[in-house]
Amino acid sequence: GAVVSQHPSRVICKSGTSVKIECRSLDFQATTMFWYRQFPKQSLMLMATSNEGSKATYEQGVEKDKFLINHASLTLSTLTVTSAHPEDSSFYICSARKGGGAYNEQFFGPGTRLTVL
Amino acid sequence: AQSVSQHNHHVILSEAASLELGCNYSYGGTVNLFWYVQYPGQHLQLLLKYFSGDPLVKGIKGFEAEFIKSKFSFNLRKPSVQWSDTAEYFCAVNGQGGKLIFGQGTELSVKP
Numbered sequence: 001g002a003v004v005s006q007h008p009s010r011v012i013c014k015s016g017t018s019v020k021i022e023c024r025s026l027d028f029q030a031t032t033m034f035w036y037r038q039f040p041k042q043s044l045m046l047m048a049t050s051n052e053g054s055k056a057t058y059e060q061g062v063e064k065d066k067f068l069i070n071h072a073s074l075t076l077s078t079l080t081v082t083s084a085h086p087e088d089s090s091f092y093i094c095s096a097r098k099g100g101g102a103y104n105e106q107f108f109g110p111g112t113r114l115t116v117l
Numbered sequence: 118a119q120s121v122s123q124h125n126h127h128v129i130l131s132e133a134a135s136l137e138l139g140c141n142y143s144y145g146g147t148v149n150l151f152w153y154v155q156y157p158g159q160h161l162q163l164l165l166k167y168f169s170g171d172p173l174v175k176g177i178k179g180f181e182a183e184f185i186k187s188k189f190s191f192n193l194r195k196p197s198v199q200w201s202d203t204a205e206y207f208c209a210v211n212g213q214g215g216k217l218i219f220g221q222g223t224e225l226s227v228k229p
Contacts, residue, residue, distance in 0.1 A: 004160075032215075034216070034217070041126075041222075041224075042221060042222070043207065043219045043220060043221045043222050044161075044207070044219045045219075046216055046217065046218070049214070049216065093160075093161070095161075095217075097215065101215075103149050103168070103211050103215050104215070105163060105166070106217060108153075108160045108161035108162075109160060110159065110160040111160060
């Protein structure tokens with residue numbers, strides 16, 4: 001199997017604080033992980049590609065200083081939402097790509113619901 | 118620009134009805150196409166994928182999809198839906214560098 005976990009599953013924070021979300025591949029190594037954002041009743045929007053040992057690649061319009069990504073090991077990537085504001089409230093989903101091929105299957109985590117008050 | 122469009126936002130069917138969900142994509146390169154399903158409260162799961170070869174792809178749980186290159190389409194079908202098929206369905210295409218580009222999603226509600 002290929003299991004991806006996220007922690008926490010749900011977080012509520014005050015405006016101005018920072019929140020860290022973890023994404024782990026439990027039974028495989030992932031040199032590449034992806035972070036998505038999903039608004040209610042809408043699609044998944046790719047925010048950034050996280051590469052182990054190197055800087056993340058951000059999609060156009062995504063603030064890299066606000067959404068800090070660290071991929072310190074082959075099984076863990078973290079997304080930190082800095083100075084969170086209510087408009088950052090959303091469902092954040094990560095995926096991990098199994099194997100080195102660019103078109104290998106991605107396995108998705110269960111998501112993290114962030115609510116900023 | 119790469120994009121994926123799903124025609125139906127919400128589909129309501131009775132059990133045993135046939136299902137077809139539309140998906141069109143816009144991408145100039147070689148395409149790899151996917152359908153994912155998200156059951157209520159669960160994570161995205163891969164239903165099926167097309168990389169090459171037979172354009173009629175069979176996936177899990179009785180789903181299939183047909184890649185029609187001339188129409189830039191990859192519609193999802195199932196001959197007879199069940200209540201347990203109630204979920205959100207996403208079509209996706211592999212873009213440059215293997216990034217997944219998702220459609221807007223289609224919510225399927227199956228009445229028992």
